[in-house]
Amino acid sequence: MARTSVKTSVVSGAVIDGFTIGECVHHGGMATLWSVTHPGIAMPLLMKIPRVSEGEDPAAIVSFEMEQMILPRLSGPHVPACFGTGDFAAQPYVVIERIPGKTLYSRLGDLPLSFEEASGIVGKIAPALADLHRQNVIHHDIKPSSIMFRPSGEVVLIDFGLSHHNQLPDLLQEEFRLPYGTAPYMAPERLLGVRDDPRSDLFSLGVLLYFFTTGVRPFGESETMRGMRRRLWRDPHPPRKLKADYPPWLQEVVLRCLEIEPVWRYPAASQLAFDLGNPDQIKLTARSERVKRDPISTVWRRRFNDGLTQPKPKADLAAQLAACPILAVALDTAEGSEPLNEALRVTAQRILATLPSARLACLNVLKLGRVTLDRTLDEQGNNKHIDRLVTLKHWASPLRLDENRLTVHVLEAIDPAAAILEFAEVNHVDHIVIGARQNSLVRTLLGSVSAKVAAEAPCTVTVVRPPRAASLHEQDANVKKSDEVRA
């Protein structure tokens, strides 16, 4: 098992486990990358080979082992597909799909980007992170050079050498005395040795968003432990101090990602993605208006109150994510829907009571006619869209949710089920609660919205019915009884 004796004898034209080596495309500190081909695989491929010869950084080996464990388990559009791994026993390598184009690092010369473009980019990274976290992996090295794009526009996350898999041994656990990663992007809790909190990735993404919108790194570029530790108590300058025209909603998002305590950040990447997809719905707090950093008294309290900076016991990533779902309730505002809407509220209340970090999106579909030209104003000149929003808020008020846990949406569509399904898809909704009528003539004629949603939704669907009225059978029986009494 003397691994240091393994020499990288890879040359163009050599064949390793059926992969023919092409040209060397990158020669990095930790690994070299080669283009490779395989007779059975049509897609362009890269072989990553760690630098393991004598005197190399031991981190290169451990990072490579981590990728070797994690990459074959990942799937979906947001990671490169993995086609093979080779162990240290022979020639260590991983073969992955070659993503065309450049990393986001290539945009550093263009900073600051416009608010729209930067938030659009981060709005694409957040769902990729959510998908990674769902697969039990925390990336731990989110930065521009770890982010690529497919031609279709979807983000691909690369470089899993520092990642943590919640269901596998963490090889970086005791390997290094100092936290390993990219200093400007590293979350404060990482400096305390915490490796199992997915919100560390949200912090790094906040650094990226801050940097891309202001051109300035919020915590500078210090690589010393002392310089990095400052972020445990010192908050960054609010973006509005650097740019007076910084949109309050965007500052709200950035500063929430950069909260020192993970618990004050977004509970999950999907909720950050939701806000970036619905900026007009973001609840603005004091964060959004700030132009100054926290007062020195707050900073001192953080610095000398160990309680705030103590690492917590190991967390179960899946349980943590399951505790902060996005719940969508689809409501009907038509006449006679009150009993059903009441039943929906009871169900929503029960779900929310058990999940203090869940957020609720209330949906209503403003149905457009297929033929007639719809007008936003009704006969009395009221704006139907606004009316519906008011109705939704009114429905939700007894739930007494914090405003940052509640959003309301009126979707204009011809097909209500399709609109609800699309909303769930785009916003990564985890659970849809929808009503169904007991006996609806409309349902028989047109097909049920809830049935279509339940059948086609990408997530859990709860179908709620109003309290059961006496059935026809029971009514018949009652009629008979009264007949008997009469007789």
Next chain:
Amino acid sequence: MRLAIFADIHANRQAFSACLDFARARGAERMICLGDYVGYGADPEWAVETVMGLVDDGAIAVRGNHDNAVGATAESMNAEAQAAIEWTRGRLSAPQRRFLAELPFELQEEDRLYVHSEASNPAKWHYVRSASDAARSIVATSAHITFCGHVHQPALYSMSSAAKMTSFVPISGVAVQLLGGRRWLAVLGSVGQPRDRDPAASFAMFDTNSREISYCRVPYDTEAAASRIRANGLPLWLADRLSVGR
């Protein structure tokens, strides 16, 4: 080849039967038994007979401290374990006792070592409860992977080329590749008396080609096993603990 590895069966017929069925249904080609076939449970004759049958069919079996105590009265044990061993001694036939007495303390096959307690001194029955305990065992053997039991709580340790340790509590059903670049110590959970607050029987499967280990949990009829213990007049706690996995 797919190995099924069982530790600390402890005369629990219901649990071991369930694990054997589970392993065979998942294509186990070879059985490895890491010791402590008897003690605590009420079916020692059946347990030893079953292991003897497996060995006849090519299985590997090593000796545990309870197996050792059947023949060696000097073995120090707690009162309940001692009571169970004295009862067990009277139940086993002479050929069964001889089988236990002749089992090796450890056995190496290719780059794998099978041992009941740990590799640094197998006959001393040290427990592996921490990364430093694991390190002591790993450096004492040339084997790449050591499989052991004795602790009744599953754990997976590794040592890097720079002698850095990692420790991990495996998740049942999630396969872990035992990478060739480091050395591993896989501590198996107990088939017959789990103590990690999960009453389901615990064992593991290892694929020698993919080098993946999967820890498995198999629910079984704990009440039947507990009734046998009570019916035979063994200490009551040995019955009660089965339903809570402690």
